[in-house]
Amino acid sequence: MRVAFVSLETVSHRDTETNQRFQTVLEILAARGHDVHCYCATFWDDERATLERDGITYHGIATGLEARRSFLIRLPFVLAASSPDIVHVHAQPPAAVLAASWGATLARAPLVTEWYGDGGIDDNRWTRLAANRGARILTPSELVATWIRERGADGDRVETIPNPVDLERVRDVPPGERVDVIYARRLDEGANLESLLLALAELRDRDWQTTIIGDGPERAMYERLASDLRIDDRISFAGDCSLEERIAAYRGAHVFAQTAEHCVFPTEMLWALASGCVGIVEYHVDSSAHELVEGWDRGFRTTSEAELADAILAAGDLEHRTFDDRFADYDRSAIAEAYLEQYRTLEEAYGLL
Template structure:
């Protein structure tokens, strides 16, 4: 199978959860017998049209990150590569919408990997993508509901959760310095304040906490910790390598998930797999509840859903009576290898169905 990934932006030029998910899938596919090509804007030096890095072949559709030129030249690039299937992120929506006519002419199925919409994506473009994609992949039931609201039919929408490297969790050391952990990119949706307010409720108890991640909201979070008079007990660790982050998670007892926007709560997933008790604050635009609420969580998962900092504090106290763990074997089913097989199954189904028309 030859898979063409169409994305003007790659991990070289943008760092977002959706692009990290896409790059991870590209890496996994590159290590199989399948062929992969990435159609993107030229991020490398020089004028050559193709560039290979770490076994991944990149082809420049344009050289200056111009949406207009990218959209115009894309059909010619697709024709030249002649893939069996085209994989495109839902955002930028204008790019995804432009892919479908080219795929229709070339008789190639288009799979859309739908993570989240950006502020620049129009409702019209999103509706067009949802209705015309041959298959849509989403990371959670929460995102699936959004896609259905844009007009996608039930049949072509497949939930493939974000994954994790379970072998890393098995092999990583245990850093037992912290009892409670929050981990996420600290942007405007991080909502670290809820976690800090809960910790302030427990000021008279014995605990240590770590916040992993960096971003525009980091300074405000540190200021809040000082204002609540708990700064000396909260360590802001910044960005950590995967191995360092897993070591902290394996040593912690509770993972707090309070972010306001999460198409899939990847960090919570890692925390649960590392044996943490997961406590998630309900947010309308977050899928975190899918990992801890009774109706959808894995059997044996230790975690719960809360609505306020006070409830979060209460659940931290309850978690103190639970045994400490450094790994939960049940989460091996979220390993990247399983995620890859689900994508391949979706690709094969799209190719098979397309051949019927």
């Protein structure tokens, strides 16, 4: 299948959560042997029009991110000439959806739009014009699906496909040091690590050890808070760690705590749950993390530090695991198949099969 992905900006321009999601989709489909093309602004140094990398062909149709107008003007005609089976557009900026829609029409190919929403989804004219474009509208979570419906998207076209993890990679990494609670996120203003620290302070008369993975501008503040709460001797701030190091830590930990205030999809938590952790989520209106633990006997949803402390105690009664096959549906192979099923359904509807 020949898939034309459209994204003005790629992970090679900026390593953001949104760009990582789109890049992952390209990679998992290329790994399945599909003909994957990405139409983007150039990120390579020479004057080549295309770049081949890891089974993906990147087409530079604008010379850098500042050439957005040129990108939008050229895109429909480039797509029409490429004869794709599917056009799949990253909806940032929303104007790219409109340009890709015209290109898909010229190419007589179905249009799939991908809304991720890291940082939220603006409610403006361009977003509302783009929100209902596409025979299929994909989001990572029900939270983002709700946001895009509120911007005018037809709910019948909206489908949720989560971020993937690699279960084989989880199995291959030996478990690390045993700890009771683990937390992992960039330590910035949205981390809300104070909720976990306050909950742990309520349990200072209990025997526990905690690891905090991640770095950021608020790390020093959180270290001071742990000291002020007199629990710093049982908390290890590990800083930034590689994925292999994080998986090892998750396989050794008993509980993963998710307290961030904004999260369109809890990918790091998913790695931890697949590694056997019990999941505890503090509910926030702009976080989808609770979606992973609802209806699961090894998951807890809390709304306060007191409830979080109680959940940590209750989790102690559950067995320690280093792998959980409940999350097989989130494996890279399963997520690739979920995308391909959407494409096949659209091709059949368009009479292309």
